[in-house]
Amino acid sequence: MELNVHHFSVSLGKADIVRDISLHVGEKRFVGLLGPNGCGKSTLLKSIYKVIKPNSGQAYLDGTDLVKSSPKTVAQLMSVVGQFNELSFDFTVREMVLLGRTPHKKLLDPDNAEDYRIVDDALRQVDLTAYADRSYLSLSGGEKQRVILARALAQQPQFLILDEPTNHLDVKYQLQILNIVKSLNTGVLAALHDLALAAKYCDYLYMVKKGKIVAEGVPHDVLTKETIAEVFEVECEIYDNPVTGGLGIAYLTAK
Numbered sequence: 244m245e246l247n248v249h250h251f252s253v254s255l256g257k258a259d260i261v262r263d264i265s266l267h268v269g270e271k272r273f274v275g276l277l278g279p280n281g282c283g284k285s286t287l288l289k290s291i292y293k294v295i296k297p298n299s300g301q302a303y304l305d306g307t308d309l310v311k312s313s314p315k316t317v318a319q320l321m322s323v324v325g326q327f328n329e330l331s332f333d334f335t336v337r338e339m340v341l342l343g344r345t346p347h348k349k350l351l352d353p354d355n356a357e358d359y360r361i362v363d364d365a366l367r368q369v370d371l372t373a374y375a376d377r378s379y380l381s382l383s384g385g386e387k388q389r390v391i392l393a394r395a396l397a398q399q400p401q402f403l404i405l406d407e408p409t410n411h412l413d414v415k416y417q418l419q420i421l422n423i424v425k426s427l428n429t430g431v432l433a434a435l436h437d438l439a440l441a442a443k444y445c446d447y448l449y450m451v452k453k454g455k456i457v458a459e460g461v462p463h464d465v466l467t468k469e470t471i472a473e474v475f476e477v478e479c480e481i482y483d484n485p486v487t488g489g490l491g492i493a494y495l496t497a498k
């Protein structure tokens with residue numbers, strides 16, 4: 244499925260947070276949204292997945308109008324791994340992941356054997372089979388993040404939105420989660436902070452500053468020392484990593 248966002252603008256209170264952003268995620272593409280703290284990445288993502296209403300603009304997932312469709316219709320197509328995953332009451336890990344099945348059910352439909360099979364499969368993918376009966380609230384931040392990804396997988400999405408999905412994760416699980424996401428073969432739009440990981444996993448990048456897109460393109464074209472200096476106010480050198488063959492970033496000083 245393709246995501247097309249046309250001229251989205253979002254204000255919160257009196258502040259214009261997202262200012263006329265258009266973007267495109269092609270079929271099965273992994274697209275990264277980069278930018279400094281507070282530049283509007285989460286607000287843009289939330290307005291695409293319907294937590295915030297944009298002031299203006301359209302968003303389509305193939306032919307589905309995301310602004311006008313019901314949350315349930317959107318949730319049948321799209322999973323979200325958000326930034327904050329706290330609950331005020333407790334569920335087991337299995338119950339949390341079962342929630343991913345909700346958009347595919349009618350009210351009061353019981354969970355069936357197929358749902359449990361899908362949930363077990365999702366838990367296995369994120370390495371949490373042994374945690375199925377644990378209380379969600381007792382988990383570490385990184386374990387919670389993996390449960391939320393399992394819930395997103397159980398939703399069997401055709402498109403994924405990720406807001407800093409590697410927050411809280413140690414290096415093994417950062418790589419594991421991005422590898423899982425990449426292997427799903429769905430379109431992905433992900434806000435990421437780690438520029439080297441973005442270079443490794445993303446097919447295309449949008450760089451956001453103060454609510455506007457200031458650069459876009461393939462990682463090698465966007466992640467230049469000039470763009471990083473302008474957007475993040477950090478001096479760096481870009482190099483070809485001799486070990487991985489990928490793009491390396493040596494950060495020098497904050498400007």
Ligand SMILES: Nc1ncnc2c1ncn2[C@@H]1O[C@H](COP(=O)(O)OP(=O)(O)OP(=O)(O)O)[C@@H](O)[C@H]1O
Pocket residue numbers: 255256257258260278279280281282283284285286287
């Ligand atoms: N209700 C609100 N009223 C006014 N400003 C708000 C409101 N909610 C959020 N903001 C501001 O909107 C801006 C964008 O926030 P957003 O969470 O979208 O940034 P972000 O790029 O995702 O940042 P981070 O990388 O820190 O997660 C921030 O400056 C934030 O303080």
